[in-house]
Amino acid sequence: MKKLQRMQPGSRNIPSLDGLRAISVLMVIAAHMNAPLVRLFPFIPFWLYLDWGALGVQVFFVISGFLITHLLLKELNATGTVSLRRFYFRRALRIFPPFYVYLAVALALTLAGLFAGELRAFLVAGTYTWNYLGGGSDLLGHTWSLSLEEQFYLLWPAALVYLGSKKSARLAVWVILLSPVSRIVTYFLAPQHRALLNAMLHTGLDSIMFGCLLAILWRKERFNAFVQPLVCGPVAAIAAAFVLILGPVFPEYRFQGSYSLVFGFTLNAICLSLILLYVVRVPNSPAGRLLNTPVLRHLGVISYSIYLWQQMFTGVNATRFFPWSLAAILACAELSYWLVERPSLRLRDRMEAAFRWKKSAAVTVPAAAALNDAG
Numbered sequence: 001m002k003k004l005q006r007m008q009p010g011s012r013n014i015p016s017l018d019g020l021r022a023i024s025v026l027m028v029i030a031a032h033m034n035a036p037l038v039r040l041f042p043f044i045p046f047w048l049y050l051d052w053g054a055l056g057v058q059v060f061f062v063i064s065g066f067l068i069t070h071l072l073l074k075e076l077n078a079t080g081t082v083s084l085r086r087f088y089f090r091r092a093l094r095i096f097p098p099f100y101v102y103l104a105v106a107l108a109l110t111l112a113g114l115f116a117g118e119l120r121a122f123l124v125a126g127t128y129t130w131n132y133l134g135g136g137s138d139l140l141g142h143t144w145s146l147s148l149e150e151q152f153y154l155l156w157p158a159a160l161v162y163l164g165s166k167k168s169a170r171l172a173v174w175v176i177l178l179s180p181v182s183r184i185v186t187y188f189l190a191p192q193h194r195a196l197l198n199a200m201l202h203t204g205l206d207s208i209m210f211g212c213l214l215a216i217l218w219r220k221e222r223f224n225a226f227v228q229p230l231v232c233g234p235v236a237a238i239a240a241a242f243v244l245i246l247g248p249v250f251p252e253y254r255f256q257g258s259y260s261l262v263f264g265f266t267l268n269a270i271c272l273s274l275i276l277l278y279v280v281r282v283p284n285s286p287a288g289r290l291l292n293t294p295v296l297r298h299l300g301v302i303s304y305s306i307y308l309w310q311q312m313f314t315g316v317n318a319t320r321f322f323p324w325s326l327a328a329i330l331a332c333a334e335l336s337y338w339l340v341e342r343p344s345l346r347l348r349d350r351m352e353a354a355f356r357w358k359k360s361a362a363v364t365v366p367a368a369a370a371l372n373d374a375g
Contacts, residue, residue: 014070015283018300019291020063020276025303025310027056028142029329032314036322054198055243055268057145058207060307062272064149065156065211072160073215082161086352091153093348095304098340099146100126102308106139109312115139131199142311144199151201152208165216172213179206180266198265210269214276227277233285236278239271305336 030037031053034046076082103126110117117137124133125143128150134143160168183203186193198204217223279288290296299306309332313325321328 014067014280016279016288016291017063017067018298018303019293019296020059020279020300021303022296022299023291024056024059024063025299025306027052027059028307029310029314029326031056032310033322033325052244058265058268059272060145061149061204061207062211062214062269062276065152065208065213066215066276067211068153068156069160069212069215070218072157073165073219076161076165082157084157084161087157088153089352089355090348093344093351094341095146095150097344098305098308098336101336101340103140106137106312110137110139131196131201131204132193134196134199138315139311142307144196148199148201148204149208152205156208156212160212169213169216172209172216175209176206176213176266176269179203179209180263183265204265207265207269207272210273211276214273230274231277231281233278233282233287236275236285236287239274243268243271302333302337302341305333305341306330309333309336 031049031051034049037049038044038046072082072087103122106115106117107119107122109115110119110122115138117139118135121134121136121140124130124136125140125147128143128147130140131144131147131151134141134147159171163171179202183197186200186203187197193200278285279291282288283292306329310329312332313321313328
């Protein structure tokens, strides 16, 4: 059996990731446009679109944990240090400019009376606390996932740096194991938060941690030997069939069901991890070739802007203006990418070169932790 393909650093050099991002954001759009899509495809029930939307966000989470951890470990193993200051600087100029531009436009449209919304909602979204305090604007409902990711960014890089990969892997396992318990406890003890049950940090972090754990174990020969028989087309097809079709048709699998609370999110994350392993390590497979087509790769590159702006043209607006709402999403995403994302990334690179990130800006990892990462 051929040895599985290794990755090169940088998200653009990891096969299939951009294509997976594209699929995930298209699933979110399908969920938010379920009303017109049900009329076009009446054989697909509307609640299945809703499940696909939640699944699309979960794909984002697994990819995010995987990529961030992979890049941090790459720096750690290469230099023995990780500059947390550099990490947060790069994340800020990657995430904040497109987000706050969207937030400013949404606020302007709300103040102009074109959309209903409370001003408090913009403060909650702007401070990335929507997953605990959200509500009050349909234009900002999707910021719960951005809030969870930002909270993850605040905690995980420092944990990985100071704990090393072995202890961080144990931490990831404990988060994965305890998150279903946390969901159950929150469901019964804090019923007012049930609508955000998979959104809060203490209840929804496990999907991201699956990606983190996968990135850590990726380097381990024992893990590679274990998963190599699983990285194949039939296993990936079964995993895809489960998350897309089989799981959602079980009544107990619905969001309020006990099965979903305890096992549903976890089983989804396991399946998504298997799919990610397959399409990244076997990019010449039919699924890999599809994900690496130019169209899907480009949609993946602009997926962040697509995710931001789709909220403005879905829901009621999707029904009213479909299919022109799809064109509006794509147009706004392209404008956001070329006029906001790209310039902010160029500015980031210039500033980073000017700073040169002296040794004082880096966090030195103890030798034991560095050895853990090499093991």
